Amino acid sequence: xxxxxxxxxxxxxxxxxxxxxxxxxxxVFKSILPGLKHTPAGGTPPATxxxxxxxxxxxxKSDQEIRSEIAPDITCTKPRERFNVAEKVAEYGGTxxxxxxxxxxxxxxxxxxLSEEDRRLLNYLAxxxxxxxxxxxxxxxxxxxxxxxxxxxRPSPAPLQREALASIEEKLARLRLAVAEYPAxxxxxxxxxxxxxxxxxxxxxxxxxxxxxxxxxxxxxGADFLLAHEVSxxxxxxxxxxxxxxxxxxxxxxxxxxxxxxxxxxxxxxDLMGDGVFALTTVPKIIEFVRSVQIKFGREQExxxxxxxxxxxxxxxxxxxxxxxxxxxxxxxxxxxxxxxxPTYEERLSRFKEKVAGSNSGPAQKATxxxxxxxxxxxxxxxxxxxxxx
Amino acid sequence: xxxxxxxxxxxxRALTVAAMxxxxxxxxxxxxxxxxxxxxxxxEVDVDKEHKPITQGGYxxxxxxxxxxxxxxxxxxxYRHKGMHMTPILVANERVQDLFLKFPPDxxxxxxxxxxxxxxxxxxxxxxxxGIDSAKASPGGTGQPCxxxxxxxxxxxxxxxxxxxxxxxxxxxxxxxxxxxxxxRQGGSTQITFPVRDGEIRGDGTQLQPSxxxxxxxxxxxxxxxxxxxxxxxxxTAMTTLKRLAEQNSEKQGLSLEAxxxxxxxxxxxxxxxxxxxxxx
Numbered sequence: 001x002x003x004x005x006x007x008x009x010x011x012x013x014x015x016x017x018x019x020x021x022x023x024x025x026x027x028v029f030k031s032i033l034p035g036l037k038h039t040p041a042g043g044t045p046p047a048t049x050x051x052x053x054x055x056x057x058x059x060x061k062s063d064q065e066i067r068s069e070i071a072p073d074i075t076c077t078k079p080r081e082r083f084n085v086a087e088k089v090a091e092y093g094g095t096x097x098x099x100x101x102x103x104x105x106x107x108x109x110x111x112x113x114l115s116e117e118d119r120r121l122l123n124y125l126a127x128x129x130x131x132x133x134x135x136x137x138x139x140x141x142x143x144x145x146x147x148x149x150x151x152x153x154r155p156s157p158a159p160l161q162r163e164a165l166a167s168i169e170e171k172l173a174r175l176r177l178a179v180a181e182y183p184a185x186x187x188x189x190x191x192x193x194x195x196x197x198x199x200x201x202x203x204x205x206x207x208x209x210x211x212x213x214x215x216x217x218x219x220x221x222g223a224d225f226l227l228a229h230e231v232s233x234x235x236x237x238x239x240x241x242x243x244x245x246x247x248x249x250x251x252x253x254x255x256x257x258x259x260x261x262x263x264x265x266x267x268x269x270x271d272l273m274g275d276g277v278f279a280l281t282t283v284p285k286i287i288e289f290v291r292s293v294q295i296k297f298g299r300e301q302e303x304x305x306x307x308x309x310x311x312x313x314x315x316x317x318x319x320x321x322x323x324x325x326x327x328x329x330x331x332x333x334x335x336x337x338x339x340x341x342x343p344t345y346e347e348r349l350s351r352f353k354e355k356v357a358g359s360n361s362g363p364a365q366k367a368t369x370x371x372x373x374x375x376x377x378x379x380x381x382x383x384x385x386x387x388x389x390x
Numbered sequence: 391x392x393x394x395x396x397x398x399x400x401x402x403r404a405l406t407v408a409a410m411x412x413x414x415x416x417x418x419x420x421x422x423x424x425x426x427x428x429x430x431x432x433x434e435v436d437v438d439k440e441h442k443p444i445t446q447g448g449y450x451x452x453x454x455x456x457x458x459x460x461x462x463x464x465x466x467x468x469y470r471h472k473g474m475h476m477t478p479i480l481v482a483n484e485r486v487q488d489l490f491l492k493f494p495p496d497x498x499x500x501x502x503x504x505x506x507x508x509x510x511x512x513x514x515x516x517x518x519x520x521g522i523d524s525a526k527a528s529p530g531g532t533g534q535p536c537x538x539x540x541x542x543x544x545x546x547x548x549x550x551x552x553x554x555x556x557x558x559x560x561x562x563x564x565x566x567x568x569x570x571x572x573x574x575r576q577g578g579s580t581q582i583t584f585p586v587r588d589g590e591i592r593g594d595g596t597q598l599q600p601s602x603x604x605x606x607x608x609x610x611x612x613x614x615x616x617x618x619x620x621x622x623x624x625x626x627t628a629m630t631t632l633k634r635l636a637e638q639n640s641e642k643q644g645l646s647l648e649a650x651x652x653x654x655x656x657x658x659x660x661x662x663x664x665x666x667x668x669x670x671x
Contacts, residue, residue, distance in 0.1 A: 158658040163631050195513040196527035196603070214544060215571070215601040217627035329573045330601050334580060
């Protein structure tokens with residue numbers, strides 16, 4: 001059964017890799033295909049090859065620009081991440097960085113061999129780019145969730161839950177209209193085996209526990225807040241980025257990260273044999289890896305989600321502060337039970353109040369001053385791990 | 391290939407199938423169910439050849455349901471099959487045993503404290519810290535709270551005279567509640583204590599807030615912990631929906647409102663209240 005599912009996944013992914021989004025080649029492959037000219041959806045300049053030639057190479061960024069780029073987007077003003085790995089590498093360190101990445105992924109370099117500069121480069125890429133197109137992420141997630149359950153064997157929701165879900169779906173549809181250029185499909189799923197909470201998972205799946213669904217029906221605009229927050233995690237691609245960080249943070253992850261980047265380095269050149277081997281051998285390993293780790297978002301990612309949800313709630317003419325208060329009054333965890341990885345109630349409250357007042361530079365600058373801009377993705381993970389320790 | 395090599399495999403398979411059939415038949419033979427008189431008629435059943443009238447309104451729990459044969463009227467039978475809530479109606483001369491052969495009952499065919507405990511224990515506590523704001527969750531608790539009769543899962547908003555018995559009828563002590571999620575900042579009580587006397591918990595349940603999640607500790611008079619657990623209170627909107635669903639079901643199925651209400655509780659996995667209502671009948 002399991003092999004059948006994985007084989008099915010492999011075939012699906014092989015097709016997806018060779019023909020994603022109805023015949024469109026994913027940006028990540030276009031962007032690094034030697035000589036291929038294309039304009040990414042966001043209107044950014046044509047991507048370069050790996051390594052880029054001098055004429056088309058993007059301007060190399062200063063250290064300050066790079067630090068600012070990898071800082072948490074707590075004002076929701078950064079463009080969403082694209083699959084422009086080659087372009088980003090060139091921006092990071094020009095031809096030298098491009099050659100460095102090529103050496104990292106195409107040699108047998110071990111995780112323990114990575115230098116500080118290698119790690120900085122990888123952290124930069126894990127923070128500023130995504131290595132898996134949204135269409136493929138959604139396909140992996142669909143199979144992953146079917147295979148692992150509780151979705152595979154889950155009974156359909158009870159009548160009461162069906163009605164509550166329908167009401168939340170309506171809110172979600174309204175929210176989606178407020179977000180331009182949304183990167184993925186969102187699927188709202190009730191997981192009756194989930195003890196508590198609501199959270200965004202890989203591939204645009206938002207899981208709700210029965211407890212949360214029950215409370216959301218009474219939360220009024222608090223439900224809009226929760227949806228906007230979770231949808232923000234999907235928008236910012238937090239789940240896949242956490243996986244990227246995990247891949248570059250351990251030796252077993254590193255071997256998979258190399259394969260993923262190696263595949264990307266082939267660009268749009270479809271190699272049936274190579275892609276077949278990739279789909280049959282690497283993708284199942286990635287799924288196994290994802291299963292073996294618990295994807296937890298860091299504090300900065302929660303703040304990013306709060307920031308984007310604020311922008312979208314305002315677009316829906318919903319007062320983010322009131323929505324947050326309604327959420328907290330109905331479903332908020334009491335402080336004694338709060339986990340350390342989330343911003344405090346007071347911190348969030350102050351942020352939402354300032355957002356409503358129209359000024360968001362204060363808290364953003366404050367967080368920057370604390371030094372969070374200096375943290376790369378790996379550091380964020382390390383911080384989160386430290387915080388999770390009992 | 392030596393054909394004899396296959397023989398042990400075939401024998402094992404045959405024995406397995408026989409064991410499965412025998413096992414499911416044995417489980418079906420002992421499975422309980424709940425019966426109610428539908429269509430607002432007089433109903434009678436035979437339970438192992440013993441005549442038994444089934445009253446209208448509510449449900450009656452029968453321990454060995456495979457022995458039930460309907461004599462007169464239309465009898466609604468309720469039990470769980472593959473986790474689904476089954477409510478077929480049987481008429482004169484129809485046997486529950488035949489129904490069980492087609493749709494075998496689960497081990498937890500009818501709800502009980504032990505089944506509720508098992509369900510709560512199976513919940514995925516590992517993921518409970520994720521999401522918008524994390525909180526520790528332990529729905530199965532410690533000390534088998536659901537099996538002891540303490541609230542578990544989702545419960546109806548309690549009334550002013552909230553009381554329920556524990557399985558251990560001689561227990562003395564107290565139940566200490568802490569609001570884990572909900573309107574603590576809106577003036578709600580975060581800590582509530584109910585006394586436990588002669589194995590019964592009694593107090594003003596209106597202190598509990600709809601939609602809120604509570605954690606509790608059952609302690610002895612000296613403060614030593616006996617069991618701990620969690621439950622959520624059904625929200626106001628959900629309560630309105632539940633009532634409407636029960637009314638619709640009552641009209642559609644010709645059931646008494648009481649029976650339809652119990653159906654609604656069962657269909658929505660509100661086992662704790664269901665058990666209390668059926669046991670208190």
